[in-house]
Amino acid sequence: MVISYLLLFLAFNIVDVGEGQNVCANESRCGGHGPAIRFPFQLNTQPNDSGYPGFTLSCIDRKHTVLELPISVKLFVKHIDYKSQVIQLYDPDNCFPSQLRWLNLSSSPFRFKVEDPHNYGQQDPDYGLYEYALFNCSSRSKDMDYQYDLISCLSDHTYQVYPATDITASLVSCTKMYNLVSIPDGIILHHDKYVQFEWFTPDYRYCEMIKGKRCVRSNSNGSETPQCISISTHTHGTLSKSAIVGVILGSFLLPCVFGLYCFYSYDKVEKEHQAKVEKFLEDYINLRPTRYSYADIKRITNQFNEKLGEGAYGTVFKGKLSNEIYVAVKILNSSMGNGEEFINEVGTMGTIHHVNVVRLVGFCADGFRRALVCEFLPNDSLEKFISSTVTKNRILNWDKLQDIAIGVAKGIEYLHQGCNQRILHFDIKPGNVLLDQDFNPKISDFGLAKLCSKDQSAVSMTTARGTIGYIAPEVFSRNFGNVSSKADVYSFGMLLLEIVGGRKNVDVTVENTSKVYFPEWIYNLLEQKEDIRIYVEDDGDSKIAKKLAIVGIWCIQWHPVDRPCMKNVVQMLEGEEDKLTMPPNPFASAGSIKTNANIPTKRLNLELEVIPELE
Known part of the structure; x- marks a missing residue:
């Protein structure tokens, strides 16, 4: 009643x-x-x-x-x-400079209102409007603060963002982010609310x-x-x-x-899943990425016309917000999980503002239909350029590969130390490193990420997460130590060794009964002081390959305590190769045998006993 x-x-x-x-x-x-x-x-x-x-x-x-x-x-x-x-x-x-990046008033009935002291009625639609270019600067100087006005809402302690009135300007030691066209100067210069x-x-x-x-x-x-x-x-x-x-x-x-x-x-379980997502979105609303309806998603992707890729958790389509702004739209599988991956990706990517992390433009949570709208990176993933099918004709030279490795390392360091909460990615691999038009790397896919406080040295996990071949030993078995940010260090080490060898650390072309464990072969070459003779053209290339290999072996030490933190990894990659010390043999305690360095070794005793975790 x-x-x-x-x-x-x-x-x-x-x-x-x-x-x-x-x-x-x-x-x-x-x-x-x-x-x-x-x-x-x-x-x-x-x-x-x-x-x-x-x-x-x-x-x-x-x-x-x-x-x-x-x-x-x-x-x-x-x-x-x-x-x-x-x-x-x-x-x-x-933070108007962040919001108005995408503004286009050509089809809107609204126009900026600017003061017209001569009362000319603003016959010129561009009267009082200016153009700016925003630059990301890794260091801050008094001279720069004197000439340019720091945009504090886009900056943090790791980098600063400055505007230049000339959109064609180029600030020394700074990276151009994007242009702001036809906006009032009060938004930039006077920080108007x-x-x-x-x-x-x-x-x-x-x-x-x-x-x-x-x-x-x-x-x-x-x-x-x-x-x-x-x-x-x-x-x-x-x-x-x-x-x-x-x-x-x-x-x-x-x-x-x-x-x-x-x-x-809806049945009770599905209602709880939806309520869980909506409750998260209510708490998350102040972060302000755009929320799209499913109809918006279909319009942006032109009815899902161009598919970019497909994975276990969803399918990625190319979309367009305007004639010049393209995006990648990831449609999440409704049958996978209970919304945890969606919450992970939106909750982590929406709080991250770093040049080496993919930017979240918006999301869709329309009933059971969920999607992520991210910036579009035209050069696909790093995996495309280091796989064995294309390395003989690789278009990325070793200097660029080194820059990519340093960029990925800085992105992971930012996740571990640069955010309010420490973010553990748990799925660092070449397929999750996307490349922009200038082949600058950006970390993507935060579906398996886990957040913890910065003073927390270890995290609690009930199940292993990640991709086979990149998962740290302690994620499988606590005999090797607690799960911490060092798990991402291990995965990054495997990524470095793939860059060096141009192949996966487990060769998928070899039969399962005779798997070739590539990292151990690399270590044997280093130990016997033989050159890393893999797709190098001169001595400079050889030095870069050797440095990446040494840092990679340091990162894949079996015990977490023996691995460097990401800050030290960045320093090692930016330093000289001859100043690096040879890492210990991470395979000696796992049943490997000494072999000729010219012959890849077979991995022995690779499987670890899984130890149940106590909560």
Whole structure:
């Protein structure tokens, strides 16, 4: 009985609100908070004919009013001045340079409002707007602070971001991030908390200036022309009709609504999974990556037209946010897990801002449909360029391979030490290192990641996670030590040895009964002081290959305590090869045998006894 009255009440109110939307004089607010919303604006929950095209607003947490500008730029609404036709917006993270990177007002009714002291009416649409280039600088100097204004919201203790007024400028020792085109200088130079937009079409300021009158969209006689009407008379008539229609339709729709509710109700387990994801997204809302609907995802990917790859947890498609902005959209398998991988990826990638980590643009959590929208990197993964099928004609020279190794190491170091919480990736491998147009590396795929506090030396795990061939021994068996950030160090060491050899550490072309363990062969070459004679062209190449091999062997020591931390790994890679010491033999205690260095050895006693973990 209680449910029946509740559904009847909902039906009454739904119809009542819908009928009233034809009247612009009827105001609404998000949960009773925020600015008044009336014509030409409308909420996305209202009928399409209640507002003007391009003026749709939405509500978040029933108290924040949001305006979405092209392309997927979402700003909170502070105030709407209907008389002057100006809307005041703000970024909850107070970081306009990050939000406005994707802004494109060419198809929007809104334009930046800038002060016009001469009252020329802003005939020039670009009046008062400027162009900036943002640069990522690894070091900070007083001279640079004197010439450029630090953008603190994009910076941290590991790097600083500075703007240059010339988008073609080039700051020494800095990396150009992206351009900001046609924006007010107050956003960059004065760190304005609010930005104002104005609209010229539709223009109904004359109606707002008449006391007791407001604009209304009239549907009578097929006319769509807004008119000025009296607020009190028209509003009262509409609400009366709404009440009558609401009661009639509410009683009629009650059985239908109840039947649909029963038919489409989810089972208990699936509801818990969805609730878990939604609860996470509510807590995560302040991080502000864009949330897309599944319809948005289909539009961005052109109905999933171009597939980039497929893995155990989902399929990746190429998408486009605009004519110049491409993205990679990962559609997660709905049958895999309980939403943990989705939470891991969004929760970690959304908090990371580093040149060597893939940027999360947005996500989709539309019922059981979940997707991640990330920046698109045109050169695929590192695995493509170091696999045995292409290394004989490799297009990456050894200097570039060394730069890639250093970039990946810096990305992992940032995950371990640069964030508020330590992030353990647990799936470092060439396939998860993507390359941009300049072959700069970016770490991706955080589905197996685990977060812990920085003062936590070991993490708790109930099952092994990662990819066979890259998983550290302690992840399988606690006989080797506790699981910690050193597990990522081990995986990175295997990645380095693949770069050196141009092949996987377990040769998949060899029969399972005779697996060739490649890292041990590399160690034997180093121990017998023989050259790493694998696809090198000169002595310089040989020195780089040897350095990568030595660092790789240091990283794959069987016991975690014997491996260096990622900070030391970066220092070793950036140093000279002749200053590195030969690492201990990590294979001596695992049953390996001494063989001729020219012949790859077979791995003996590779399997470890799995020891159950005590929580």
